[in-house]
Amino acid sequence: DSGVTQTPKHLITATGQRVTLRCSPRSGDLSVYWYQQSLDQGLQFLIHYYNGEERAKGNILERFSAQQFPDLHSELNLSSLELGDSALYFCASSVGRTSGRSYEQYFGPGTRLTVT
Amino acid sequence: QKEVEQDPGPLSVPEGAIVSLNCTYSNSAFQYFMWYRQYSRKGPELLMYTYSSGNKEDGRFTAQVDKSSKYISLFIRDSQPSDSATYLCAMSLYNTDKLIFGTGTRLQVFP
Numbered sequence: 001d002s003g004v005t006q007t008p009k010h011l012i013t014a015t016g017q018r019v020t021l022r023c024s025p026r027s028g029d030l031s032v033y034w035y036q037q038s039l040d041q042g043l044q045f046l047i048h049y050y051n052g053e054e055r056a057k058g059n060i061l062e063r064f065s066a067q068q069f070p071d072l073h074s075e076l077n078l079s080s081l082e083l084g085d086s087a088l089y090f091c092a093s094s095v096g097r098t099s100g101r102s103y104e105q106y107f108g109p110g111t112r113l114t115v116t
Numbered sequence: 117q118k119e120v121e122q123d124p125g126p127l128s129v130p131e132g133a134i135v136s137l138n139c140t141y142s143n144s145a146f147q148y149f150m151w152y153r154q155y156s157r158k159g160p161e162l163l164m165y166t167y168s169s170g171n172k173e174d175g176r177f178t179a180q181v182d183k184s185s186k187y188i189s190l191f192i193r194d195s196q197p198s199d200s201a202t203y204l205c206a207m208s209l210y211n212t213d214k215l216i217f218g219t220g221t222r223l224q225v226f227p
């Protein structure tokens with residue numbers, strides 16, 4: 001158990017809908033990262049938040065957005081969902097850049113999103 | 117061309133074998149190199165990380181980085197059926213947070 005929690009485990013929704021995925025980092029971790037894992041693209045970095053502030057963006061669609069709250073939990077919002085958005089969405093956390101160990105990222109169990 | 121290339125396998129070996137998993141990369145600026153293990157329907161789990169070149173050993177696992185060849189390896193000695201999983205390599209630049217992953221190699225260790 002990595003100490004990172006994600007809810008829900010599974011989500012089935014229809015095209016055009018909007019969903020919110022939630023992540024709680026490990027105790028003491030200030031950085032939260034979101035990744036998308038699909039069969040054809042592998043694990044792709046989406047976005048990074050550090051202590052409430054956005055720090056880096058990867059291949060994140062404009063229909064997707066995220067935020068990190070004062071209690072450090074994070075939410076990933078996916079809107080106008082398309083069939084191609086079906087994937088596993090992982091959250092990871094790390095101590096943070098100031099520690100010099102931001103490469104040590106600990107992953108949650110993921111949310112499996114199915115868009116029908 | 118992807119920044120990180122990894123043979124998807126599957127790689128099937130008998131219990132007790134030495135396993136070699138590899139990744140190649142194109143960006144010579146990568147400084148941190150990680151190996152993650154992912155069991156089916158689970159999140160990736162950090163196995164080992166290495167900074168720059170060299171070897172690192174942890175129990176049955178040895179990670180090697182050859183920056184001159186842009187090639188990294190993970191060796192598993194005395195492989196066990198419980199090692200059956202997908203192994204992902206990941207890399208990052210110095211002082212950045214974005215990890216670039218390989219697509220993963222599926223390993224199956226049979227008794």
